[in-house]
Amino acid sequence: MAAISRAIRYCAAASRRSVAASSKEVPADVARTAAVVAAARCGPERDREGGRRVQWVFLGCPGVGKGTYASRLSRMLSVPHIATGDLVRDALASPGPFSKQLAEIVNHGKLVSDEVIINLLSKRLEEGEEKGELGFILDGFPRTIRQAEILEGVTDIDLVINLKLREEALLAKCLGRRMCSQCGGNFNVASIDIEGENGGPRMYMPPLLPPPQCESKLITRPDDTEEVVKERLRVYHDLSEPVEEFYRARGKLLEFNLPGGLPESWPKLLQALNLEDPGKERSAAV
Numbered sequence: 001m002a003a004i005s006r007a008i009r010y011c012a013a014a015s016r017r018s019v020a021a022s023s024k025e026v027p028a029d030v031a032r033t034a035a036v037v038a039a040a041r042c043g044p045e046r047d048r049e050g051g052r053r054v055q056w057v058f059l060g061c062p063g064v065g066k067g068t069y070a071s072r073l074s075r076m077l078s079v080p081h082i083a084t085g086d087l088v089r090d091a092l093a094s095p096g097p098f099s100k101q102l103a104e105i106v107n108h109g110k111l112v113s114d115e116v117i118i119n120l121l122s123k124r125l126e127e128g129e130e131k132g133e134l135g136f137i138l139d140g141f142p143r144t145i146r147q148a149e150i151l152e153g154v155t156d157i158d159l160v161i162n163l164k165l166r167e168e169a170l171l172a173k174c175l176g177r178r179m180c181s182q183c184g185g186n187f188n189v190a191s192i193d194i195e196g197e198n199g200g201p202r203m204y205m206p207p208l209l210p211p212p213q214c215e216s217k218l219i220t221r222p223d224d225t226e227e228v229v230k231e232r233l234r235v236y237h238d239l240s241e242p243v244e245e246f247y248r249a250r251g252k253l254l255e256f257n258l259p260g261g262l263p264e265s266w267p268k269l270l271q272a273l274n275l276e277d278p279g280k281e282r283s284a285a286v
């Protein structure tokens, strides 16, 4: 992880100096070396099955549920769930001109620059390294081809899970998203029940309601308004969808069409991943 965060930071510095005009030049020798070192460091990190801790990525449109499924899997597999959207929101919460600049971008549904996001991610990886974290599930990164190339230059990604959901459900899910301002729990008040496509079954996604103690403390993300969600979806199709093809071409992409809400989709996702449900996760809201 140290090598990865250092190498990612190196790439950020390289972008700052505009040294790297093309992706092939970006990771260069330093990052390549770092990747080898990172791989070598996996030796003592082997788990019971003999493989190193997972290094997975979650892709998918805003509202698809990346955070929900990534955080459940991270608890199951004992690896950190690193959501770049959370890193951005933490940065937004600290006072100063930087957070004002960020808010301008995020609240209009745009992506922050690769340089900013890579700096935030490197810092998070370094903090994790100090705590002895191993492996990761990335959620919301990479979101551009350039980010994917930088990541590829510094470490091996084992698997990329591409969550898919019908567009009308995505908008409703973003608009129904709520967070408890006290405990940080994520909920969804949307009850989605839509006609099946081409004679297929209806899609039902029950709401994920907060417990009574959180009900009066629910807040909505400022970028979860209809106008901004539509822009985020447009930006996803434009800049992030090509990342799916990037990983498909490398044979790393697992496409997963969500059949419905969490109770229906979670066991099917585990099945697709060939994982056993330890049974602990069923009731917890995430």
Ligand SMILES: Nc1ncnc2c1ncn2[C@@H]1O[C@H](COP(=O)(O)OP(=O)(O)O)[C@@H](O)[C@H]1O
Residues within 6 Å of the ligand: 061, 062, 063, 084, 085, 086, 088, 105, 106, 109, 110, 111, 112, 113, 114, 117, 139, 140, 141, 142, 143, 144, 147, 223, 232
């Ligand atoms: N990898 C990234 N690259 C650029 N901007 C990012 C990235 N990850 C998060 N962001 C910024 O943070 C916002 C919130 O991200 P996230 O919580 O992942 O949203 P979503 O629900 O749209 O998937 C994004 O709209 C974007 O402005």
